[in-house]
Amino acid sequence: MATMKCSIPKGTRDFLPFEMARRNYIFDTIREVFKTFAFEPIETPSLENLSTLMGKYGEEGDKLLFKVLNSGDFMKDVDFSQDYHKVAPAICERGLRYDLTVPFARFVVQHRDQITFPFRRYQLQPVWRADRPQKGRYREFYQCDADMIGSTSLLNELELVQMIDLVFQRLDIEVTLKINNRKILAGIADLIGAPDKLVDITVAIDKLDKIGLEKVREELAGRGLTPEQVSALDPVFNLSGSADDKLSQLQALFAEVPTGLKGVEEMRELFSLIATVQPKCHVELDLTLARGLNYYTGAIFEVKAHNVSIGSICGGGRYDNLTGIFGMPDVSGVGISFGADRIYDVLTELEKFPATLGQAAQCLFINFGTESQAYCLRCAAQLRQAGVSTLIYPEAAKMRKQMEFASKKNIPFVCFVGESEIAANTVTVKNMATGEQQTVALENLADSVR
Amino acid sequence: MATMKCSIPKGTRDFLPFEMARRNYIFDTIREVFKTFAFEPIETPSLENLSTLMGKYGEEGDKLLFKVLNSGDFMKDVDFSQDYHKVAPAICERGLRYDLTVPFARFVVQHRDQITFPFRRYQLQPVWRADRPQKGRYREFYQCDADMIGSTSLLNELELVQMIDLVFQRLDIEVTLKINNRKILAGIADLIGAPDKLVDITVAIDKLDKIGLEKVREELAGRGLTPEQVSALDPVFNLSGSADDKLSQLQALFAEVPTGLKGVEEMRELFSLIATVQPKCHVELDLTLARGLNYYTGAIFEVKAHNVSIGSICGGGRYDNLTGIFGMPDVSGVGISFGADRIYDVLTELEKFPATLGQAAQCLFINFGTESQAYCLRCAAQLRQAGVSTLIYPEAAKMRKQMEFASKKNIPFVCFVGESEIAANTVTVKNMATGEQQTVALENLADSVR
Numbered sequence: 001m002a003t004m005k006c007s008i009p010k011g012t013r014d015f016l017p018f019e020m021a022r023r024n025y026i027f028d029t030i031r032e033v034f035k036t037f038a039f040e041p042i043e044t045p046s047l048e049n050l051s052t053l054m055g056k057y058g059e060e061g062d063k064l065l066f067k068v069l070n071s072g073d074f075m076k077d078v079d080f081s082q083d084y085h086k087v088a089p090a091i092c093e094r095g096l097r098y099d100l101t102v103p104f105a106r107f108v109v110q111h112r113d114q115i116t117f118p119f120r121r122y123q124l125q126p127v128w129r130a131d132r133p134q135k136g137r138y139r140e141f142y143q144c145d146a147d148m149i150g151s152t153s154l155l156n157e158l159e160l161v162q163m164i165d166l167v168f169q170r171l172d173i174e175v176t177l178k179i180n181n182r183k184i185l186a187g188i189a190d191l192i193g194a195p196d197k198l199v200d201i202t203v204a205i206d207k208l209d210k211i212g213l214e215k216v217r218e219e220l221a222g223r224g225l226t227p228e229q230v231s232a233l234d235p236v237f238n239l240s241g242s243a244d245d246k247l248s249q250l251q252a253l254f255a256e257v258p259t260g261l262k263g264v265e266e267m268r269e270l271f272s273l274i275a276t277v278q279p280k281c282h283v284e285l286d287l288t289l290a291r292g293l294n295y296y297t298g299a300i301f302e303v304k305a306h307n308v309s310i311g312s313i314c315g316g317g318r319y320d321n322l323t324g325i326f327g328m329p330d331v332s333g334v335g336i337s338f339g340a341d342r343i344y345d346v347l348t349e350l351e352k353f354p355a356t357l358g359q360a361a362q363c364l365f366i367n368f369g370t371e372s373q374a375y376c377l378r379c380a381a382q383l384r385q386a387g388v389s390t391l392i393y394p395e396a397a398k399m400r401k402q403m404e405f406a407s408k409k410n411i412p413f414v415c416f417v418g419e420s421e422i423a424a425n426t427v428t429v430k431n432m433a434t435g436e437q438q439t440v441a442l443e444n445l446a447d448s449v450r
Numbered sequence: 451m452a453t454m455k456c457s458i459p460k461g462t463r464d465f466l467p468f469e470m471a472r473r474n475y476i477f478d479t480i481r482e483v484f485k486t487f488a489f490e491p492i493e494t495p496s497l498e499n500l501s502t503l504m505g506k507y508g509e510e511g512d513k514l515l516f517k518v519l520n521s522g523d524f525m526k527d528v529d530f531s532q533d534y535h536k537v538a539p540a541i542c543e544r545g546l547r548y549d550l551t552v553p554f555a556r557f558v559v560q561h562r563d564q565i566t567f568p569f570r571r572y573q574l575q576p577v578w579r580a581d582r583p584q585k586g587r588y589r590e591f592y593q594c595d596a597d598m599i600g601s602t603s604l605l606n607e608l609e610l611v612q613m614i615d616l617v618f619q620r621l622d623i624e625v626t627l628k629i630n631n632r633k634i635l636a637g638i639a640d641l642i643g644a645p646d647k648l649v650d651i652t653v654a655i656d657k658l659d660k661i662g663l664e665k666v667r668e669e670l671a672g673r674g675l676t677p678e679q680v681s682a683l684d685p686v687f688n689l690s691g692s693a694d695d696k697l698s699q700l701q702a703l704f705a706e707v708p709t710g711l712k713g714v715e716e717m718r719e720l721f722s723l724i725a726t727v728q729p730k731c732h733v734e735l736d737l738t739l740a741r742g743l744n745y746y747t748g749a750i751f752e753v754k755a756h757n758v759s760i761g762s763i764c765g766g767g768r769y770d771n772l773t774g775i776f777g778m779p780d781v782s783g784v785g786i787s788f789g790a791d792r793i794y795d796v797l798t799e800l801e802k803f804p805a806t807l808g809q810a811a812q813c814l815f816i817n818f819g820t821e822s823q824a825y826c827l828r829c830a831a832q833l834r835q836a837g838v839s840t841l842i843y844p845e846a847a848k849m850r851k852q853m854e855f856a857s858k859k860n861i862p863f864v865c866f867v868g869e870s871e872i873a874a875n876t877v878t879v880k881n882m883a884t885g886e887q888q889t890v891a892l893e894n895l896a897d898s899v900r
Contacts, residue, residue, distance in 0.1 A: 046578070
């Protein structure tokens with residue numbers, strides 16, 4: 001029988017053990033930091049009712065939702081002469097989770113009586129999007145989210161900054177954390193009398209570095225700003241100096257723009273808190289940062305790694321009305337999301353994964369046949385009890401084969417047990433990296449293979 | 451705006467932090483044992499091509515597969531006048547993972563050039579089945595599988611027994627591990643000259659305890675066995691004594707039944723290996739055990755907890771041709787699967803979950819306002835660096851509210867920082883369980899709240 005063609009759906013991935021070890025290194029680091037900041041884990045189902053998901057991610061998002069066919073006779077009473085957009089919701093009641101934010105909002109509303117606020121939750125789960133697959137973009141990928149809700153204190157924002165700092169310290173990635181505030185962006189739009197053009201202005205500002213001031217001006221005019229409004233933006237384009245300097249200049253500009261002043265005040269307080277804790281990473285105020293403008297209402301965060309040309313590896317912000325979409329108003333929250341796949345790419349490119357990741361075992365016992373078997377089992381049990389990952393080669397295969405196995409599997413220590421070892425209650429241990437060999441007493445075995 | 455009705459699909463679950471803590475306790479225990487036995491983690495996509503899944507789980511299984519609607523215009527060129535069974539595969543190319551075994555087989559075939567055999571993998575991932583939801587049965591649930599492939603040595607079976615023993619020791623659940631062998635069951639069918647009635651005989655034997663010998667005989671007759679064949683089973687029904695005793699009696703019966711003799715020999719060797727390692731759990735030979743008879747070819751395992759009436763909480767066995775369905779023959783494997791949901795129910799019923807699970811944090815700093823803030827932040831950073839889960843209450847709320855928060859969240863230590871503490875570089879720590887309060891130097895803080 002010929003081998004059947006084995007494949008997996010486009011945009012999805014299998015993870016081999018060495019990839020799992022690297023991914024778990026990232027997830028464990030992030031999870032550990034989430035935990036020390038007292039975030040509590042939750043999980044939500046992979047399947048949500050489509051009514052929960054539809055309309056939450058814009059028209060484009062609705063298209064990218066994976067829809068799950070109803071069980072049984074899904075065709076009953078459905079009019080298949082309609083357009084496929086109309087048929088889909090009639091034959092699919094459920095869809096796959098698209099992000100962790102909307103399910104979290106649904107979770108909070110549904111379980112509000114079981115939750116003590118303020119509530120900090122973290123969630124590490126896969127999400128699915130029917131995006132066109134391309135390099136670095138997958139149809140199934142993990143999100144690592146931490147959100148704190150039910151408190152408007154800027155201490156929350158500060159702690160997110162500390163967590164970002166700690167995660168990338170531990171992963172040994174140098175990063176810049178950019179911070180902005182939606183209220184400042186709104187203030188700028190108010191300032192020039194174009195509050196309805198907030199998004200256009202922000203998009204244009206965002207391009208300043210790439211296309212230059214003249215092109216940005218042209219673009220703004222093309223988006224319907226009057227020449228006066230475009231000129232009125234000049235002071236914003238000319239802001240310079242430290243975060244403090246820029247905030248002072250903005251404060252002067254915003255003399256009669258309450259939203260803008262509020263944004264400046266929040267940023268002043270946050271940057272002063274940040275100064276107290278002295279993060280290791282570079283933190284800067286970046287007025288061009290407009291990430292997730294649709295729902296952020298206060299601080300906006302974005303993290304970029306130094307020395308690689310990979311997009312942002314973490315982002316987040318404050319949203320004042322997360323649960324409003326489910327009819328529970330006035331719950332303010334702030335959160336961040338780490339992009340595990342991009343962090344994986346950064347660590348690969350910078351060669352920063354620890355070298356010890358991806359050993360199949362710490363220690364392999366060579367199998368010389370049934371005579372030494374009972375003794376090997378006893379040694380292995382002892383090592384395993386001590387938490388040492390241990391393997392006994394399952395058959396008395398040729399020595400060369402067993403040694404090759406150890407080396408292919410990156411197993412650092414190989415143990416030999418013969419008559420003399422059994423008689424003396426010892427094991428001969430070979431360090432595969434140095435080639436050194438020593439005979440150790442059973443009671444010291446665990447220490448000898450660590 | 452009224453609160454929208456928030457719900458999740460039938461048969462799925464949200465997990466609150468206290469449930470996550472309990473679930474992670476189970477997963478971590480299992481994963482730790484898998485690791486010390488040198489199993490390596492892999493993951494496969496949630497979505498598989500339907501062609502990979504269909505026909506692998508029987509007709510009933512095909513019905514229970516969740517199918518995912520094709521993106522874009524799924525209706526194009528599809529004949530909707532057909533029966534829904536025919537339409538479904540035409541509009542759905544992908545389905546959700548139904549178990550971890552078939553994807554693992556697909557994985558091995560697809561990545562065979564990247565794998566060094568013998569290969570031990572573990573996999574903890576959710577699976578989905580469109581089963582009718584009922585108590586203890588869910589449409590999304592986790593499986594925790596460990597399989598070793600590419601070796602026929604019974605050392606593999608032994609190590610699975612050791613792993614089962616260790617997992618339930620660590621979870622503090624008393625269990626009985628039942629072991630049988632498919633070759634013995636086949637030998638019995640051969641013995642009475644009814645090899646085609648293997649399944650019927652096994653099902654009948656399985657009912658012996660419940661309905662008694664007479665009813666079993668009637669049932670066997672009803673299933674087409676001749677009176678002579680039914681009588682020929684008497685010696686099997688009359689087996690008694692220890693595993694060794696039963697195996698000796700079977701050996702005599704199987705004098706001219708090679709398959710049966712091979713099964714007896716395998717069980718003898720396995721039980722003798724098990725005797726060497728002296729597991730803590732009760733291990734018995736159970737000839738009525740017929741679990742997963744469809745694909746097991748050697749040893750069959752099943753674990754039941756004492757003192758609760760919950761079905762099996764772990765099971766597995768040897769299959770000689772796992773990857774054969776994908777055209778790669780002669781790869782023998784043996785594996786086990788832990789049922790995390792049932793283990794959860796057992797631990798709940800026996801009240802065996804550790805009491806410390808589900809604390810939101812180890813330590814809460816009461817927030818007295820901005821003056822002590824910088825100092826609290828410094829203390830918290832120090833604790834977090836030491837791995838202690840720490841929370842600063844985000845606002846200077848009323849003391850009573852903050853203390854209530856600590857108690858609702860099961861936080862065992864509350865820290866107070868006032869002028870005198872700041873001046874003396876100390877923190878006052880209250881143990882919430884005993885009510886005791888002490889003032890400790892900053893350098894001893896981490897030890898005082900553990």
